[in-house]
Amino acid sequence: MTVKLCIHCKSLRETGSSFCSDECGRAWDRKRKSKAWKERGLKDLTCKSCGEVFQHKDKRKQYCSIECERNINNGPRMTKQTTETIMRNRMSPEDFVELYEKVKSSRQLARMLDVSRSGLDNYYRKLKFIPESVKKTCKKCNVEFSYTLKSPRDSVSLCPACKKGVMQDINKDYIQGRPSHRRMSSRDPKILEEITPYLEGTSFVEVAQCPESDTHVNLTCICGNLVTLRVKDFRQKSGSRKKSCGCMRGTGVSIPEKELVKLVEDFTHEEILENRKPKFMQGLELDIYIPERNLAIEFHGLVYHSERPLYGDKCPIKIKTQHETKYLRCKEAGVRLIQIFEDEWREKRRILESMVSNAVGQSSKLNARDGTISLYSGGIFREFQNETHINGYTNAAVGFGLYINGELVSAITLRNTWNKSYGDKTIEIARFSTKLNTQVRGGFSKLLKAAEKWIREQGYNKILTYADCRFGSGGVYRNNGFQHVGKTPPNYFYEKGGIRENRFKHRKSRDLSGSTEREQQNNLGWYAIYDAGNEIYIKEIGDLKES
Known part of the structure; x- marks a missing residue:
């Protein structure tokens, strides 16, 4: 009788089968398939070190063994060093302890040493024999407790139970100081009552429900703008809540003022001082000051710089003379001061940008001798002065334009003056302006000579002009023979809701309540805002025979 053994377990099996049981058959089948799968993915590769052929699944493998890889790299592989090993190689333990105690922050020292x-904390603890766990006595309950030091500099004074109680008290006080943490709906009148006290110290004067959302409220700014905020924003700390719509300089630097600062930075690389108080200002602040150019720029928000009572019934500063005072102190120090109103920056920004670029020497240069003079043309002059003069076009008796290469680059207009105190034979310069972002050398002088010839022919003997102190002191007039004869007091306008209008539009009316013009306008929400006045210049000219 022939004895047959199982292929898998080598035990006796029955004839007609290769396995003693079905389990051995399935096990053998799994073993055979696994071996075939392993051999299927092997690839023949050549070792770069010894040149022998070896098999591996990854075709990027370059060496057949670790020894070959070490030989090709001229030594053993680099192992990662601990912080302690690195520091021992760099300095002595005494120097490390001195450096660790000198630098107050472990994080800063770790960045310095990379x-x-x-690792630094553990190395210092090891050198100073500081245990990882220390026992301390709680200052509040006098109970001894164990504390695991995260760093040798760690210090605790309260046990975990007392510390947890203190944090709960802090959170309780924080919550009680603000509207409750229930679902806050603006439809609830109590919520509006809780929010109202937070309007103090801001430019918001009224809070109301938001029609579009239950979780938002509408805040009305003192300038008339409407701002929508979430009700839950009033849980935040007061320093992070919005205090204005962006119009009030008193609650921080306004958005237009930031735009003005960025404009100046784009025009010049010289040192720009923001919100500084130079000695010559005697305690007053300048928004922008460029010492190398002897140039200063002020941005006036209409609400904050008007007589509008922001703090009860009292104005915070002397509104009437504040702009004139800054102008006079800058003039005494030889500094040119440009003062810009909020509405001018919004509506006539291109003119102001040209004015600033000219002040810092970034405008293009032209020569008046290359141009020709032409007499007044109403339509062209109206459009030109509306685009280039801060006050726009005004009616005039005559005008002269300077053309270079067929383009109008500068213009002057004359009118009969309403001020008869300087004589009946006096004519006034109504407007003088130049093409934007352009400086015409000798432009005013050439236009003035052409105007003087016409003035003599008409029988006038004096030329009167005013220089707006918000933009300069009238140096171009002094350089062309004008004499300074005085200064007007600050003029005033009326502002409301970000709009500034001439005072002649708001004269006293019998149909309104109030004994004075100011009272009537204040009742309507209009408040006065002042400029810096005007410098007055006169030039006497001879008749045709004398010339």
């Missing part, structure tokens, strides 16, 4: 922060 090592692990926890």
Whole structure:
């Protein structure tokens, strides 16, 4: 009788089968398939070190063994060093302890040495024999407790139970100081009552429900703008809540003022001082000051710089003379001061940008001798002065334009003056302006000579002009023979809701309540805002025979 053994377990099996049981058959089948799968993915590769052929699944493998890889790299592989090993190689333990105690922050020291922060702490603890766990006495309950030091600099004074109680008290006080943490709906009148006290110290004067959302409220700014905020924003700390719509300089630097600062930075690389108080200002502040150019720029928000009572019934500063005072102090120090109103920056920004670029020497240069003079043309002059003069076009008796290469680059207009105190034979310069972002050398002088010839022919003997102190002191007039004869007091306008209008539009009316013009306008929400006045210049000219 022939004895047959199982292929898998080598035990006796029955004839007609290769396995003693079905389990051995399935096990053998799994083993055979696994071996075939392993051999299927092997690839023949050549070792770069010894040149022998070896098999591996990854075709990027370059060496057949670790020894071959070490030989090709001229030594053993680099192992990762601990922080302690690195520091021992760099300095002595005494120097390390001195450096660790000198630098107050472990994180800063770790960045300096480019090592692990926890490794530095552990190395220092090991050198100073500081245990990882210490026992301390709680200052509040006098109970001894164990504390695991995260760093040798760690210090605790309260046990975990007392510390947890203190944090709960802090959170309780924080919550009680603000509207409750229930679902806050603006439809609830109590919520509006809770929010109202937070309007104090801001430019918001009224809070109301938001029609579009239950979780928002509408805040009305003192300038008339409407701002929508979430009700839950009033849980935040007061320093992070919005205090205005962006119009009030008193609650921080306004958005237009930031735009003005960025404009100046784009025009010049010289030092720009923001919100500084130079000695010559005697305690007053300048928004922008460029010492190398002897140039200063002020941005006037209409609400904050008007007589509108922001703090009860009292104005915070002397509104009437504040702009004139800054102008006079800058003039005494030889500094040119440009003062810009909020509405001018919004509506006539291109003119102001041209004015600033000219002040810092970034405008293009032209020569008046290359141009020709032409007499007044109403339509062209109207459009030109509306685009180039801060006050726009005004009616005039005559005008002269300077053309270079067929383009109008500068213009002057004359009118009969309403001020008869300087004589009946006096004519006034109504407007003088130049093409934007352009400086015409000798432009005013050439236009003035052409105007003087016409003035003599008409029988006038004096030329009167005013220089707006918000933009300069009239140096161009002094350089062309004008004499300074005085200064007007600050003029005033009326502002409301970000709009500034001439005072002649708001004269006293019998149909309104109030004994004075100011009272009537204040009742309507209009408040006065002042400029810096005007410098007055006169030039006497001879007749045709004398010339």
